[in-house]
């Protein structure tokens with residue numbers, strides 16, 4: 392069996408070593424490990440390895456605290472000590488910006504650690520298998536790994552199992568949404584909810600006082616049993632009310648720090664016109680409007696836009712405008728209408744905002760605040776913005792997802 396020294400990490404589930412001069416990507420390996428591996432695949436430029444034996448563990452390695460790791464594909468960095476996870480994320484983020492832009496970011500302190508490395512996920516989506524088993528997909532597979540608890544999830548860990556058993560094969564997924572010490576469940580059904588599903592949901596809520604409500608959705612219908620409203624505090628004086636099944640950031644404590652960072656970068660006041668192009672329920676739009684900024688928020692999800700608009704009215708921010716439309720179309724339409732924002736916030740899904748670079752650059756905002764959950768697509772999009780004379784001035788990471796390789800990043804780019 393070949394011996395490999397793992398010398399670096401990826402923003403993924405792999406540690407990297409070299410074998411006969413060729414890179415080997417080894418799942419669950421930690422930089423500093425000496426491992427005996429089997430070759431599991433060849434990919435041209437690199438090989439994929441599989442750990443057969445850890446000959447000398449890295450000083451940054453620990454026994455994974457979760458009994459389901461590494462079979463469960465949910466947390467691919469459980470075996471790394473938390474301080475080292477944050478340090479690796481800082482180095483990988485700095486490395487990505489050095490390679491793409493020649494920027495020298497100090498990796499130390501570049502990523503804001505999470506206050507809690509467990510129990511931080513306000514929303515967790517469990518798969519439901521045959522017979523009402525709940526769990527997560529195994530790494531790079533659709534095989535279900537059954538779990539009876541999840542260390543990173545907040546809220547009542549037993550509740551999804553009870554609901555899945557009650558709903559049986561009709562249910563494909565259950566998401567838990569933690570709200571203080573109570574939990575809301577969102578069940579994705581394979582067809583529209585029936586009277587029997589509602590009755591079962593009512594019975595589950597009656598039995599379990601930790602449950603506030605259950606949303607049953609499927610076949611284009613959505614029904615709420617009990618209570619599914621959430622109040623999400625994003626700043627001391629700003630709480631956003633929305634339904635539990637709308638998008639909200641999964642790490643509430645880190646989200647407060649992210650919102651504070653975005654507000655500080657924007658320096659929002661009554662002189663500033665903000666275009667928030669993936670605004671959700673108003674996570675950034677509403678705090679900016681509270682500071683007096685003239686806000687236009689855009690999101691493709693009409694329910695999220697309705698929630699943002701209702702919150703604005705409730706907070707006395709009726710001048711803020713929210714549009715339910717695709718960001719790409721809105722940016723083109725606003726450019727044609729001669730609208731000129733001072734600042735654009737881009738907080739796209741994982742795939743990034745490639746199609747938006749051209750239309751946003753045409754709006755000529757003085758600053759763009761780009762918030763990303765994927766470093767590679769962010770770097771690609773910032774590269775495209777550089778061609779329109781937008782220069783990176785500030786980058787900071789926020790560890791929203793401890794025990795995984797994932798990372799939230801904010802970049803401030805200015806028109807030069």
Ligand SMILES: C[S@@+](CC[C@H](N)C(=O)[O-])C[C@H]1O[C@@H](n2cnc3c(N)ncnc32)[C@H](O)[C@@H]1O
Nearest residue numbers: 638669670671674690691692717718738739740
């Ligand atoms: C990462 S979330 C960010 C939401 C919000 N900024 C927040 O922090 O809660 C991405 C948002 O993009 C929206 N979205 C996805 N594709 C879109 C598109 N083509 N145009 C506009 N919004 C889109 C989703 O509905 C979702 O609310």
